[in-house]
Amino acid sequence: MENKKNTSEAHEWVYSPSLESTSHIEIKGKYELFINNEWVAPTSNKYFDTINPADEKVLSKIAWANEQDVDKAVKAARKAYDEVWSKISAMDRSKYIFRLARMMQEKARELAVIETLDAGKPMRESRDVDIPLACNHFFYYAGWADKLEYAFPNQKTEALGVVGQIIPWNFPLMMAAWKIAPALAAGNTVVLKPAETTSLTALKLAEIIKEAGIPPGVINIITGHGDTGEAIVKHPDINKIAFTGSTQVGKAIQKALVGTGKRSTLELGGKSANIIFDDAPIDQAVEGIVNGIFFNQGHVCCAGSRLYVQENIAEKVVEKLKHRMKSLILGNPLDKNTDIGAINSKEQLQTIEKYIQIGIQEGAELFQCEGTLPATGFYCKPSIFTNVSQSSVLSQEEIFGPVLTIQTFRTIDEVIQKANNSPYGLAAGVWTDKGSKIFNLTSKLKAGVVWANTYNKFDPASPFGGYKESGFGREGGMHGLGAYLKIIK
Amino acid sequence: MSNLEVLKTYKLYIGGAFPRTESGRFYNPISKQGEVLGNICLSSRKDLRNAVVAARKAQGPWEERSAFNRSQILYRIAELFSDRKEIFLKEFQKQGSSLEAATIEFSTILDRMVYYAGWCDKYNQVLSSVNPVNSSHFNFSTCEPMGIVALIAPPSTALIGLVSLILPALAGGNTVVALASENLPISAISFAEVLNDSDVPAGVVNILTGKQEEIAPIMASHMDINAFISSDLGSIENPIAIACIDNLKRKFTYFEDFNLPESQGLNFISDLQEIKTTWHPIENIGGSTSTY
Numbered sequence: 001m002e003n004k005k006n007t008s009e010a011h012e013w014v015y016s017p018s019l020e021s022t023s024h025i026e027i028k029g030k031y032e033l034f035i036n037n038e039w040v041a042p043t044s045n046k047y048f049d050t051i052n053p054a055d056e057k058v059l060s061k062i063a064w065a066n067e068q069d070v071d072k073a074v075k076a077a078r079k080a081y082d083e084v085w086s087k088i089s090a091m092d093r094s095k096y097i098f099r100l101a102r103m104m105q106e107k108a109r110e111l112a113v114i115e116t117l118d119a120g121k122p123m124r125e126s127r128d129v130d131i132p133l134a135c136n137h138f139f140y141y142a143g144w145a146d147k148l149e150y151a152f153p154n155q156k157t158e159a160l161g162v163v164g165q166i167i168p169w170n171f172p173l174m175m176a177a178w179k180i181a182p183a184l185a186a187g188n189t190v191v192l193k194p195a196e197t198t199s200l201t202a203l204k205l206a207e208i209i210k211e212a213g214i215p216p217g218v219i220n221i222i223t224g225h226g227d228t229g230e231a232i233v234k235h236p237d238i239n240k241i242a243f244t245g246s247t248q249v250g251k252a253i254q255k256a257l258v259g260t261g262k263r264s265t266l267e268l269g270g271k272s273a274n275i276i277f278d279d280a281p282i283d284q285a286v287e288g289i290v291n292g293i294f295f296n297q298g299h300v301c302c303a304g305s306r307l308y309v310q311e312n313i314a315e316k317v318v319e320k321l322k323h324r325m326k327s328l329i330l331g332n333p334l335d336k337n338t339d340i341g342a343i344n345s346k347e348q349l350q351t352i353e354k355y356i357q358i359g360i361q362e363g364a365e366l367f368q369c370e371g372t373l374p375a376t377g378f379y380c381k382p383s384i385f386t387n388v389s390q391s392s393v394l395s396q397e398e399i400f401g402p403v404l405t406i407q408t409f410r411t412i413d414e415v416i417q418k419a420n421n422s423p424y425g426l427a428a429g430v431w432t433d434k435g436s437k438i439f440n441l442t443s444k445l446k447a448g449v450v451w452a453n454t455y456n457k458f459d460p461a462s463p464f465g466g467y468k469e470s471g472f473g474r475e476g477g478m479h480g481l482g483a484y485l486k487i488i489k
Numbered sequence: 490m491s492n493l494e495v496l497k498t499y500k501l502y503i504g505g506a507f508p509r510t511e512s513g514r515f516y517n518p519i520s521k522q523g524e525v526l527g528n529i530c531l532s533s534r535k536d537l538r539n540a541v542v543a544a545r546k547a548q549g550p551w552e553e554r555s556a557f558n559r560s561q562i563l564y565r566i567a568e569l570f571s572d573r574k575e576i577f578l579k580e581f582q583k584q585g586s587s588l589e590a591a592t593i594e595f596s597t598i599l600d601r602m603v604y605y606a607g608w609c610d611k612y613n614q615v616l617s618s619v620n621p622v623n624s625s626h627f628n629f630s631t632c633e634p635m636g637i638v639a640l641i642a643p644p645s646t647a648l649i650g651l652v653s654l655i656l657p658a659l660a661g662g663n664t665v666v667a668l669a670s671e672n673l674p675i676s677a678i679s680f681a682e683v684l685n686d687s688d689v690p691a692g693v694v695n696i697l698t699g700k701q702e703e704i705a706p707i708m709a710s711h712m713d714i715n716a717f718i719s720s721d722l723g724s725i726e727n728p729i730a731i732a733c734i735d736n737l738k739r740k741f742t743y744f745e746d747f748n749l750p751e752s753q754g755l756n757f758i759s760d761l762q763e764i765k766t767t768w769h770p771i772e773n774i775g776g777s778t779s780t781y
Contacts, residue, residue, distance in 0.1 A: 136623065251734050258730040266737070423736065442767050443633075452769045459622035463630045463766050468715070469737045477620050479630060479764050487756065 015329065018336040020123045025110045027117075027200065030061040033069055033223065034206035036076040037216035043068045048225070050199055053120035054333050054342040054377040062199045065224040070191070070231040073220040077162040077189040078237055080217025085189050086159060088215075090146035097142035097184055099212045104135045107208065111173060111201055116333045118200040119172055120342030120378070121296050123334050133458055134177035137476075140460035141181035144481060148186065151478050156488040159187030160263060161239035163484065164232040166253075167202075168245045169195035169344050170299040170400075174458075176202045178475045179242050180219060181460075186484035188240075191220045193232055195245075197345045199223045230256075238262060242483065244301070247398075247424075247469050265473025265483045267301065267465055269398040270426030272447065273419035274304030274455060275409075278313045280431035284453065286320045289404070292429055292455040294328065294382050297343055298352075298402035301470075302427035304455050306395055307384075308415050311408040318386060318406060325369050325382055332374070340402065343378040352380050352401030359385045359394040364405070390418060398424070412440065420446045425467030429455045448474070499674070501530050501698065502681035504543030505691020511535050516699070518672045521585025529674050532699035534707050537666065540695035541713050544637045544664040547692030552634045552662035560609035563660060565687040567602035573683060577648070580676040584647045594649050594748065601649075601753055605656040612661065612758045620766070625773045632762035634662035635739055636715035639708035641701055643720035646747060647673040648680055653747040654718055655694060657757035666695045666714065668705070674698040701725075709733045716761055720744065 030047065032039040046064040051057060065073075085093070104111065111134075112126040121130070148157055163183050167175035172194055183190050194202035206221045222228065226249075233241055233256050240263040243253050247268040257264055274292045276285045292304025309317045333341035343349040360366055364385040373379040380402055388395050388405040395405045409415040419428060428447040430438055442450040448466045451457060458464065463477040473483045500507040512533035518526045530536075551559075570577070574595060581591035613632045620628040638658045643650030651669060658665050669677030681696045697704060705725060709717055709732035716739040722729055726742065733740045741760050745752040 247737075251737065254734045254737070255731055258734075259727045268737075438769070442765075446633075448763065448765060450765065450767045452767065454626065454768055454770050457622075457624065457626060457768050459620070459624065459626075459628065461620040461622050462628050462768070463618075463620070463764050465764070467635075467763050472737065472739055474764050477630060477766075478618050 015337045019332070020113055020116070020334045020336060022113055022117070022334070025113045027060050027114060031063060031199065031203045031223065033063045033065055033073070034203065034209075034221040035069075035073045035217075036220070037210045037214070040069075040072065042066065048196065050118060050197065052117050053197075053344055054374075056376050059117060060200065062196075062223045065222040065228045065231070067231040069222060070228065070235055073191045073222050074162060074164075074235050074237050076217035076220050077191050080215060081161055081189040084215045085218050086187060090148070093184065093187065094142050094145035096212070096214050097138055097145060097181060100208065100214065101135050101138035101142055103208050103212050104131075104138065104205070107204070108132070108135060111204055113334070114204060115173055115201050116341070119169060119198045120333050120344055122338045122341040123336050124338070125296060130171055130174045133460070134174045137174070137177040137460040138181045141185040144182075145185040145187075148481065148485070151481050152485070152487065157485040158488050160484060160486060161188060162237060163188045163190055163240040163242060164235065164238040165190060165192040165242045166229045166232060166245065167192065167194055169198040170296060170301070172198035173201035173205065175244055176205055179244075182475070182480045183242070183484045184218065186481055188484055189218050191222065191232060191238070193222055193224065193229050196223070196225045233257065236260075240264065240484070243267070247471075250471060265475075266471035267473070267475060268469065268471035270301050270303070270424045270466065270470050271306055271396065271398050271422050272302050272304050272424070272427040272429070273306045273308055273445070274429035275308045275415055275419060275431065275441065276310065276313070276317055277432035277437065278310040279433045281433060281453075282313065282317060282320065285431040286317065286324050288429060288431060288453070288455045289321055290324055290328070293404040294340060294402050295456050297340060297380065299344055299348070299400055300456065302449060302456065303400075304427075304429050305399060305404060306419070307404055307406045308409050308418060309406060311410050314408045321384065322367055325367075325384070328369060328382055330369065330371070330373070330379060330381065340382060343380050343401065346378055348400065349378040349380060352399060352403060355394065355397070355399045355401070355403060356383060359388070359392075359403070362389075362392045362394060364388045364392065364394060390421065396422065412437070416441065416444050423469040426470035427451065499527050499529055499678045499698070501532060501536060502678065502685070502694070502696040503536065503540045504546075504695065505685065507681070510699075511539070518674060520583060524583070526584065526675055529698050532668070532697040532704060536697055537704060537707050537711070540666045540697060541637060541711055543692035543695055544666050545713055547690055548636055548664045551664055551690060551693050554662075556610035556613065559660065559662065560606050562688045563602065563606035563609060563656065566683060566689065567599055567606060569683045569687050570602060570680075571599055573679070576679060577676055580679060581647050584673045584675065586647065594647065597748065597750055598649050598652050600750070601653060601656060604753055605660045608657075608755070608758055609660045612755060612762075615755065616759055616762065625771045627769045627771055628766065630764050630766040632661070632759070633765050635761050635763055636663060637713065638663045638665050638716045638718060638761055639711070639714045640665055640667040641705055641708075641719035641722065642667060642670045642677065643747060644670045644672060644701065646670065648676045650720065650747045651677055652680065653752060654743070654757075658718075658761050659689075659693065661758045661761050663716070663761050664693050666708070667697065668701060668708070669696055669698045671699070671701050705729055706732055709738070710735060712736045714738060716740070718743065718761075
């Protein structure tokens with residue numbers, strides 16, 4: 001499993017390195033805040049390093065915004081809302097957003113490489129999933145800007161004003177797109193804060209915003225840590241907060257908003273069930289399990305982290321899963337052979353390792369891929385636990401890493417109970433060849449997204465979001481517009 | 490034959506039964522004319538918990554009823570309510586309404602029952618979508634009920650406020666745990682009797698009487714309630730909102746005057762719905778097309 005190596009019982013394949021070139025990308029030594037289409041030094045004069053989690057080398061220095069900087073950004077967004085964005089025609093709004101989408105597509109490869117460097121995710125994922133989905137999201141919502149009356153028939157809508165958006169590090173540019181595109185289409189202006197470990201692609205997007213001639217102040221991108229996000233949440237002239245991240249932080253944000261009249265949407269954690277029935281196409285299901293939990297090193301809020309396998313096929317499925325795991329290639333994210341890249345940060349790696357220890361202490365049985373990890377950088381071997389009880393910490397709490405728990409079930413009723421027995425309700429997967437069984441399950445699983453015979457698929461036209469403590473509001477599709485509009489009676 | 494009136498003991502409505510409060514406590518709400526309305530149950534935390542247990546048990550079967558069947562049941566509520574016009578007019582007046590105001594409140598409620606009965610099998614068509622994704626998948630989004638809705642009846646109306654919040658929750662397949670208007674509670678219990686006779690399954694609606702300031706915080710912090718709706722809660726609004734965040738209850742506060750005929754609509758239903766998106770692959774291996 002060491003770089004580019006694939007060990008299995010029968011063969012030892014050695015892949016030649018297939019490194020993506022970094023020669024065509026430009027990362028500045030230092031990034032300021034993007035306010036009013038200008039690069040503005042932070043009043044704090046503080047900067048922090050952003051590193052490549054694959055080798056721990058510093059990529060750039062990033063401005064750390066404080067309250068005053070947030071205030072500047074909000075003022076710019078308010079002015080742009082009052083004077084420009086709410087005044088121009090819906091068609092012009094639409095055309096600006098289309099422009100962004102196309103210019104992002106033109107620079108897609110550069111964005112993908114930078115995403116991989118900054119986030120540690122495999123090049124193939126950045127290139128084939130993150131960046132295309134980010135571009136497509138702008139492309140999809142651009143066309144809504146002048147058609148809002150079709151999304152809310154018989155109801156009159158109005159933009160909210162200035163929205164503050166705080167996004168996570170697992171899909172940096174894609175999350176920026178999920179937030180910015182519908183907000184702009186609905187007529188709002190934006191102050192966006194990327195996660196502190198993954199600011200770079202949002203800052204590259206800022207360059208594109210300027211190049212595309214989006215009016216100044218419509219999109220402001222400010223960087224920093226948790227205190228910067230808190231300043232956004234608490235700023236009195238923001239009309240809505242959109243947050244994607246942990247349930248703990250989401251609840252804290254929601255509490256801070258009580259009594260302010262600010263709206264919010266929260267896309268939070270998950271502990272999603274992936275359910276395999278004995279009549280499922282097993283080989284496809286095994287691919288689905290792998291995709292469900294190891295995609296993006298398991299840094300996926302909807303990761304299929306709780307696997308439920310029907311008892312009579314459990315042994316076979318686990319055996320096939322272990323076999324498949326042996327051919328996963330872990331290593332340099334820039335290598336196009338790589339399946340499993342780097343864990344996003346040292347802190348996250350420690351969290352994951354803590355949970356693996358808890359699992360062992362709880363008496364669960366651990367299986368990990370073989371091989372040695374790269375000497376530098378943050379890596380975690382894909383890990384599965386069997387012999388896990390329903391009440392264990394391992395099967396209840398979100399780990400946000402490549403760690404799968406496996407449990408068995410006998411009947412449909414049993415697995416529905418087990419799957420729904422979670423405070424979360426973001427996603428679920430169902431694998432069976434029987435259509436009527438699929439619809440029985442998909443209608444009973446309390447989750448916002450259900451994948452039947454597939455997993456971890458996303459699309460701009462497809463609403464995404466959770467039940468229960470996985471948050472509220474939807475992103476994507478027609479329903480995603482509702483998060484950025486108010487209905488006028 | 491004696492002409493002596495038989496007085497009615499007002500009870501709670503929990504799980505399809507009419508118990509008095511387990512706490513044994515009562516209070517005496519006073520009508521606008523200064524008359525004591527009765528020894529009304531002063532519900533406790535335990536009553537609320539019992540109601541939530543009943544609602545949770547009823548939730549699955551209720552949301553799995555066909556929309557058409559729910560529509561028929563809601564219409565049946567209207568039929569029985571219409572049948573009991575005299576009782577309700579008498580109670581509204583006892584609680585301080587003029588005959589004219591009582592008649593208007595009754596008629597508006599009746600229309601609202603028919604209105605929401607008709608929505609049961611339509612809102613999902615209006616709010617759902619088939620999503621044209623950029624891959625070989627069939628993808629659609631539909632509504633699902635949130636689950637148990639805790640509800641504080643608007644305090645200023647005898648019944649129309651309560652009914653205006655219960656009906657859209659029911660139409661959308663949710664179950665309800667409601668606290669009646671603190672000072673005007675008696676017609677809420679008579680309404681429970683209508684529900685009980687209307688094919689509404691036990692536990693789908695549970696109605697308590699008592700003090701808002703005692704029950705609302707318990708509702709807000711109960712971990713098995715999915716949504717919390719009310720009219721303006723005044724000074725307890727913010728603490729209630731904060732308590733709701735523990736399990737991320739969906740919380741909605743309505744400022745409408747429910748006496749107005751237009752204070753109804755799809756938004757009261759859609760507020761209590763989750764959107765579920767389902768993906769399924771479309772086999773696309775043969776290369777044949779639908780050309781003919």
